Amino acid sequence: RDNSYAALESEYILGEELGSGGFGKVKLATHILTGHKVAVKIIDKVAIGDDLPRVKTEMDALRTLAHQNICRLYHYIETAEKFFIIMEYCSGGEMFDYIVKKERLEESEARHFFRQIVAAIAYVHSMGFAHRDMKPENLLLTEDLQLKLIDFGLCAKPDQGLQNHLETCCGSPAYAAPELIQGTAYRGNEADIWSMGVLLYALLCGALPFEDENIQQLYRKISCFVLSIGKYEEPEWLSSASRSLLRSMLQVEPRRRIKIEDMLIHPWINKKYTQPLKWKTIYDKNIIDEECARELATYHRMSLDEMVTTLKKWKFDYTTATYFLLLQQKRKGRPVILP
Numbered sequence: 001r002d003n004s005y006a007a008l009e010s011e012y013i014l015g016e017e018l019g020s021g022g023f024g025k026v027k028l029a030t031h032i033l034t035g036h037k038v039a040v041k042i043i044d045k046v047a048i049g050d051d052l053p054r055v056k057t058e059m060d061a062l063r064t065l066a067h068q069n070i071c072r073l074y075h076y077i078e079t080a081e082k083f084f085i086i087m088e089y090c091s092g093g094e095m096f097d098y099i100v101k102k103e104r105l106e107e108s109e110a111r112h113f114f115r116q117i118v119a120a121i122a123y124v125h126s127m128g129f130a131h132r133d134m135k136p137e138n139l140l141l142t143e144d145l146q147l148k149l150i151d152f153g154l155c156a157k158p159d160q161g162l163q164n165h166l167e168t169c170c171g172s173p174a175y176a177a178p179e180l181i182q183g184t185a186y187r188g189n190e191a192d193i194w195s196m197g198v199l200l201y202a203l204l205c206g207a208l209p210f211e212d213e214n215i216q217q218l219y220r221k222i223s224c225f226v227l228s229i230g231k232y233e234e235p236e237w238l239s240s241a242s243r244s245l246l247r248s249m250l251q252v253e254p255r256r257r258i259k260i261e262d263m264l265i266h267p268w269i270n271k272k273y274t275q276p277l278k279w280k281t282i283y284d285k286n287i288i289d290e291e292c293a294r295e296l297a298t299y300h301r302m303s304l305d306e307m308v309t310t311l312k313k314w315k316f317d318y319t320t321a322t323y324f325l326l327l328q329q330k331r332k333g334r335p336v337i338l339p
């Protein structure tokens, strides 16, 4: 092992592998100072090759996007050979596994999850980004069944106008919007709405509207859906409110697709909820929790003001990670102390 891990192992204890992908692997780790579990995405620069821009894309997105339904970036370390992206650990695993175990969800449970997905995407779009790879595998659960959106390797800033298909062939075909399949120019945020429609269908029906192990067949199904009046079978148990929301998201013509703002006030989203959907972030980068800053200042033998000033630089170094984990400790009602 090259000395890259040295940078990491002085601050974290590496644990089991949680999963891997084209990017590299994700390992469980323990943040030494607080004893908290974290997830470390390890990317080998040589192995990633010309996919390196995707890493930068994800880093920029994770640094900018701070939201209760998005996996939190704590710290990142770049060495000559590797990137280490230290993030919030989601002990509940993938939402995909949760749905599979349950076959399909009751409408109320589907709504509990879907409201969090809408909140995350409303925030991502409000920040000028589009995720572009929305699917159950990219939605993780915390131990208290809170949803966290992950994998921003394909995200884009739609205010860069229309992306055309070729340069950014995206995500997973089963969730890909028709305009993406057809290779015409598309807007990332409109494609996200389509993918969320497929996601909602999966949550409610326990299956995918367009399913085929053979990619060509799958594309044909999506395309013929595109060409026909967009028929897919709607199981009889779906309520009329569910059907209307699904139909408004699975609109073939992107311009006719429901907008995220209209989803926030859709009757199905708000059924049995008195509060309107709180989609804005609960985090304010300008507000530093004094108790956590004080504990860090004492540990580093710095004044409180110096520590607050340092934290407001959001360097995503070990101190940023320790601050976030102390904040998490405080949110769980545990004492905010360092050894």
Ligand SMILES: CN(C)C[C@H]1CC[C@H](N2C(=O)N(C)Cc3cnc4ccc(-c5cc(Cl)c(O)c(Cl)c5)nc4c32)CC1
Pocket: 018, 019, 020, 021, 022, 023, 026, 039, 041, 058, 071, 087, 088, 089, 090, 091, 093, 094, 137, 140, 149, 150, 151, 152, 153
């Ligand atoms: C199938 N994918 C392409 C990779 C897979 C790797 C394991 C990971 N995971 C799991 O699969 N558990 C079952 C446990 C688990 C727990 N906490 C995690 C916290 C963060 C992440 C994470 C992973 C990636 Cl690739 C990201 O870009 C971001 Cl922003 C975050 N993955 C986690 C994770 C889920 C994704």
